[in-house]
Amino acid sequence: MSQPYPVSEELKNFGRLLSQINSPDDLKKFPIEDLPEIARECRDFVIEVVSKYGGHFGASLGAADISVALHYVYNTPKDQVVWDVGHQAYIHKILTGRKAYFHTNRQYKGIAGFPKRSESEYDTFGVGHASTSISAAAGMAIARDLKKEDYKIVAVIGDGAMTGGMAFEGLNHIGHLKTDVLVVLNDNCMSIDPNVGGLKEHLTAITTNSTYNKIRNDFADFLNRIGNNEFGEKARKFVLNMEQGLKAALTPGAFFEALGFRYFGPIDGHDVVNLAKILKELRDLPHPKLLHIVTVKGKGFKPAEEDQLKWHAQSTAFDKITGKSLAAPPTTPPPPLYQDVFGNAITELAQEDKRIIGITAAMPSGTSLKILGKVLPEQFYDVGIAEQHAVTFAAGLATQGMKPICAIYSTFLQRAYDQIIHDVALQNLNVVFAMDRGGLAGADGPTHHGAFDLSYLRLIPRMVIMAPMNEQELRDMLYTAIKYDDGPIALRYPRGNATGMQMRKEFNQIEIGKGEVLRDGADIAILGIGVMTNNALKAAKLLEERGVSALVANMRFVKPLDTDLIDEIAARFERIVTIEENTIKGGFGSAVLEYLQEKGYSNKVCVVGLPDRFIDHGSPAELHKEVGLDVESIAKRVLAFAGIEEAVAK
Numbered sequence: 024m025s026q027p028y029p030v031s032e033e034l035k036n037f038g039r040l041l042s043q044i045n046s047p048d049d050l051k052k053f054p055i056e057d058l059p060e061i062a063r064e065c066r067d068f069v070i071e072v073v074s075k076y077g078g079h080f081g082a083s084l085g086a087a088d089i090s091v092a093l094h095y096v097y098n099t100p101k102d103q104v105v106w107d108v109g110h111q112a113y114i115h116k117i118l119t120g121r122k123a124y125f126h127t128n129r130q131y132k133g134i135a136g137f138p139k140r141s142e143s144e145y146d147t148f149g150v151g152h153a154s155t156s157i158s159a160a161a162g163m164a165i166a167r168d169l170k171k172e173d174y175k176i177v178a179v180i181g182d183g184a185m186t187g188g189m190a191f192e193g194l195n196h197i198g199h200l201k202t203d204v205l206v207v208l209n210d211n212c213m214s215i216d217p218n219v220g221g222l223k224e225h226l227t228a229i230t231t232n233s234t235y236n237k238i239r240n241d242f243a244d245f246l247n248r249i250g251n252n253e254f255g256e257k258a259r260k261f262v263l264n265m266e267q268g269l270k271a272a273l274t275p276g277a278f279f280e281a282l283g284f285r286y287f288g289p290i291d292g293h294d295v296v297n298l299a300k301i302l303k304e305l306r307d308l309p310h311p312k313l314l315h316i317v318t319v320k321g322k323g324f325k326p327a328e329e330d331q332l333k334w335h336a337q338s339t340a341f342d343k344i345t346g347k348s349l350a351a352p353p354t355t356p357p358p359p360l361y362q363d364v365f366g367n368a369i370t371e372l373a374q375e376d377k378r379i380i381g382i383t384a385a386m387p388s389g390t391s392l393k394i395l396g397k398v399l400p401e402q403f404y405d406v407g408i409a410e411q412h413a414v415t416f417a418a419g420l421a422t423q424g425m426k427p428i429c430a431i432y433s434t435f436l437q438r439a440y441d442q443i444i445h446d447v448a449l450q451n452l453n454v455v456f457a458m459d460r461g462g463l464a465g466a467d468g469p470t471h472h473g474a475f476d477l478s479y480l481r482l483i484p485r486m487v488i489m490a491p492m493n494e495q496e497l498r499d500m501l502y503t504a505i506k507y508d509d510g511p512i513a514l515r516y517p518r519g520n521a522t523g524m525q526m527r528k529e530f531n532q533i534e535i536g537k538g539e540v541l542r543d544g545a546d547i548a549i550l551g552i553g554v555m556t557n558n559a560l561k562a563a564k565l566l567e568e569r570g571v572s573a574l575v576a577n578m579r580f581v582k583p584l585d586t587d588l589i590d591e592i593a594a595r596f597e598r599i600v601t602i603e604e605n606t607i608k609g610g611f612g613s614a615v616l617e618y619l620q621e622k623g624y625s626n627k628v629c630v631v632g633l634p635d636r637f638i639d640h641g642s643p644a645e646l647h648k649e650v651g652l653d654v655e656s657i658a659k660r661v662l663a664f665a666g667i668e669e670a671v672a673k
Contacts, residue, residue: 028124028133035123037071038064046120047094047145055095058295062091065114066323068122074343077466078129078136079110081321082181085211088295089179089316090114093207096302097175103147103163107156107180107190109137109470111209119145129466131641137470151470152438153385153408154187156180157206161193164202175306181209181318183385186407197311198283205305206284206313209292211320279313288315293322338466358523361516362459364494366391368501369428369457372530373402378426379505382417384410390430390459410435414442414454421452426505428455433473433515434464440479443511448483451510456480457501461490461515461553462604463633463647468640474633476515477552477581478609487512487535488581490553494521496579502530517554517604519643536583544574547665548596550589552578552611555602555652562657569658571665581611584618593624600629600661604652607632629664631657 036042041064044050065087073080093104106112117125127133138146148159160178184190197204276286305312321327326346339350373379385408387393396403406413410431417427436458447454461473480486491497497516504512542563551559556577563573601612612630619626633650647653
């Protein structure tokens with residue numbers, strides 16, 4: 024382990040059988056008949072921990088049996104198990120030495136919520152974004168083959184990740200390479216929201232096809248009755264050929280086998296004994312194979328089985344029997360979530376403008392586009408975990424005069440970078456990018472932080488970038504983006520609750536590239552972008568108590584900059600501070616510095632933002648303090664920059 028974690032003796036000794044398991048070697052000591060009880064205890068363990076500390080939930084409960092079976096059959100960590108959509112992997116972590124401190128999962132300075140190579144030798148590949156496992160497994164397999172080493176590689180893909188195009192690219196390549204890789208398709212028909220797409224429909228249809236399942240079972244019984252005589256052997260071959268024909272006609276087997284995989288399934292993913300037996304047989308087959316298992320997301324916890332969307336993850340404590348929340352009800356209603364402000368605003372606007380099309384990549388709940396989908400389903404599209412397709416799909420819509428709005432998490436939009444440049448910006452198409460989770464996203468950690476969007480979008484010609492400081496500006500900026508007709512435009516906003524301000528119902532259009540001074544001052548200027556402007560205002564009040572008068576400007580736009588306002592500020596103040604919840608490399612502060620240098624200004628500038636490193640998981644408050652973006656740290660930084668106190672290190 025890369026760092027020490029607090030150990031829980033209570034959790035260390037959890038479960039009659041699980042208490043004896045601290046590694047896969049311990050698991051292998053049990054007879055195969057004990058695996059169902061071990062899987063049940065693993066589920067109970069996840070329920071116990073998540074009910075107290077929060078975390079992803081349904082996916083790992085559904086993957087319990089495959090987690091147990093894989094570590095029972097394969098020689099991990101020599102054999103490499105690659106997880107896709109890492110929130111399936113909680114039980115994998117529990118079985119691989121992290122049980123006693125699993126309660127630190129997703130907590131500040133605790134273990135990560137996703138597999139992480141620096142955390143354990145059993146975490147063979149870091150995951151947080153979906154659809155990566157098969158490609159990673161292909162690379163591992165070729166390295167193994169080139170080095171003439173002998174170990175097995177398994178990619179476990181599920182929770183909607185097979186809707187991502189990268190998964191099919193990996194399948195196609197492995198099938199061509201003909202190398203020894205097992206792909207386990209954990210088919211639960213869900214990601215965070217229900218899966219979409221043609222393959223999903225096909226997989227679902229076959230798992231519920233009573234004709235196929237009856238004939239398949241009859242074939243199995245018939246084969247068992249056939250003896251070893253000559254007639255029996257001929258009949259066996261005939262029946263096997265018939266079974267292959269049935270598979271091609273009624274199952275996804277023909278599709279996967281056309282890609283070069285031997286297809287097995289679908290089988291019950293919760294029959295752990297049978298799973299282990301099948302995995303043992305497949306382990307020795309020296310070619311690409313795909314095992315299709317059917318599971319229930321939330322298996323073993325009735326509330327999660329009945330409402331898989333709600334129980335994808337939980338952030339507050341709940342009763343581990345009933346699922347009822349144990350959190351104290353708020354005395355006053357909390358402010359709305361930024362995502363809900365967006366979801367309601369786009370729905371209002373779409374009701375008046377039929378050109379507006381909302382697009383998301385498997386996140387209708389996370390982006391709150393589900394609100395639009397419920398009211399105006401014909402103006403809403405969930406394309407699955409396929410960000411590249413989402414962006415080019417939007418570009419196609421824009422060529423025909425529609426107003427597509429791509430609502431995609433900042434960190435996931437990175438996956439479609441070429442499409443943003445080549446398919447949208449180069450053609451100057453009117454696509455709106457609504458980037459949720461801008462800034463530090465919290466417990467999901469570096470795979471989900473929106474730390475780079477201001478930088479990676481700013482360098483693209485024709486791109487307009489804006490960030491609201493509150494929910495009213497979010498509504499107005501969305502309205503402004505829809506009214507904008509001169510190319511691509513992006514707005515980014517954070518995860519979590521908005522400010523709680525009173526919002527007006529009507530929308531106001533904002534002049535492109537224009538900021539505003541919120542507070543005048545005499546000693547130093549602070550330029551904020553997005554919600555960090557609120558922290559700048561609070562820091563200015565602390566500075567006033569120390570005798571420092573600070574101007575605070577809400578710049579609103581990263582591109583184009585309000586250069587008129589910057590000129591005015593540069594003429595009045597020797598020292599300027601910029602504040603952003605984005606990497607300091609190439610972001611808002613860099614844009615201000617570039618402009619001042621270009622115009623020959625000699626002002627001293629302090630750029631405050633996210634440091635040039637990947638930031639681990641924790642609550643936003645904990646992370647803001649760590650990187651110096653909380654109010655007190657900003658005030659100290661400004662004082663140090665003004666020469667009033669010693670510089671405070673980030």
